[in-house]
Amino acid sequence: MSRGKLWEKLRPYVMIGPAMIGIGLFVIYPLFYLIYLSLFKFNLMNRNMSKFVGLDNYIQILGRQDFYKSLTNTVVYTAGVVILTLALSLLIAVWLSKRTRVNAIVQAGIFTPHIISIVSVSLIWLWMMEPSLGFLNYILKGLGLPTSQWLQSSKSAMMSIIIVSVWQAIGYYTLILVAALQGVSPTIYEAAALDNASKVKVFRKITLPLISPQLFFILIIMTIGSFKVFDTVKIMTGGGPNNATNTLVYYIYSYRTTNIGYAAAAGVVLMIIIGILTIIYFRLMAKKVHYQ
């Protein structure tokens, strides 16, 4: 009797046990370990030589110019990628939302970059963006347009990385938006036509609100993802030239051997920034999103 009752009480915990162990081991433990590390001047050669320094690492971060530089770079990158990707994939999705054979082929084409490794994509673009022999400048020259130094100049390097990221991301988000657009009942558009609504009005008052959950999803996912950008930077510029493309994660990465405690503290700061951004999004946008 009492054993049965005990089992009755324990059962739910036993059931979620395996999942909780996984989460604990791979999410909660690393998270707290990261915070723990950030409080130390950590010695990789000999752990016992590590010194507890309290919030020193954080104080240092907030006082250093290069941190703010990489934070600004990350914000510029994120804003560029999120705005361009949202705008372009919405535009392409509206164009592709009609179910025709041509559209299916185009959509498959646009989606392809998504299935290619970002390393290969970066390498190919690196090659195409080479200032004197690259394909892009060849085309620009051919069209009589001014050429660019692309990744080699601190002025255009960030733009170049944004172009590559947007190019790679568009297909996936277009796919999501096309599905959302096709999910809108055609009779709603017919009703709007009978209500004498102009095309712009239909788009603003009917289409956009109806796909707002997907747009909001993309906004959040892309913001978080862009704040954590690393691979394109690592391969294409290595943070340069002159730190022009040094982003937060790359900044953390550059301290991976020299100052673990400092890198950990920067990681925590990044996490807090992303968390605050997400909360702001939900506060500001939740009212404009129409869940059905």
Added chain:
Amino acid sequence: MASIEFVNVTKEFDKKEIIKDLNLKIEDGTFTVLVGPSGCGKTTLLRMIAGIGPQTSGAVLIDGKDVTDIAPGKRGVAMVFQNYAIYPTMSVRENIEFGLKNNKVKKAERTELVESISAAVGLTDFLDRKPSTLSGGQRQRIALARAMVKKPSVFLMDEPLSNLDAKLRAQMRIDLIELHKKLGTTFVYVTHDQVEAMSMADTIVLMNQGLIQQEAPPETIYHEPSNIFVAQFIGVPPMNIDELGVGGVKFGFRPESAIGSTEAGTTPFSIRGEVVTREMLGSETLYKINYKDTSFMIKSLEDRFTVNQQVYVSVPTEKMYFFGEDGNRIPTSHPSYSSYIEALRSY
């Protein structure tokens, strides 16, 4: 107010002709019901009037004016869709005034119109709610209010009651008849339900496979069907029809025209059969009577017979219908009409 006219209208979907060379005139101010089985082209006709599914060739005239090149929103028509097509992200008020806003109606006038129309359909308390929080009947009313508020000259309705439960449907039928009386505008109503057609229409247009089978008031459609299809489509249960055995001619009679009795009748059509099923519906009773290798449905106001009982069924001569080989009804003035009546004796 407006009349509607179809002139040699053809509609193709993927090279398949759904409607071919159709001509139809819908008079101003009438309640016209387009009825027929699914796929007969009735909704297609309705969408042509609205302009949201234009004809392949031919012309649609509203008030004598060809509207082919006029946008749906500028035709002076309003439509109630089968699934209501309410804008889910807008409140009830925004739904109703959307058309007015697009037509640049002033705010004060808009508010007044919305208030008066929503009071008329009983939505006043829900104006600031989202449609998703309302019941099917209330959404139906939003769709109606949205159509009414534009004061259209033509009301189009595409099976608007099919998503409602039986009781609400009966109520809405009466509401729609009253609405039509009050507004006096042209109503074009599409349904596959012959009960809706019979109860509401001034004129029924019965269609099958893209062709108009008959266009007449409900009484005429019921008492003088032009062919077998009409005779069997209208009426519950449908008209009993069987081969007469003379030159491919068929005869038919309505279930309520038959008189069941325990004694042999004296009319030309008088048979003796066995009751197989009995359906007591309250005010009337339906019997299925087996005779030779066929069966007939009869409807009686009295509940006198039991299953397996042998009964006589007779039908008064004036209530018999005859249909030629092509399916068309043979009029009483036809020279061989009396010979067909005689042929019934040997059935």
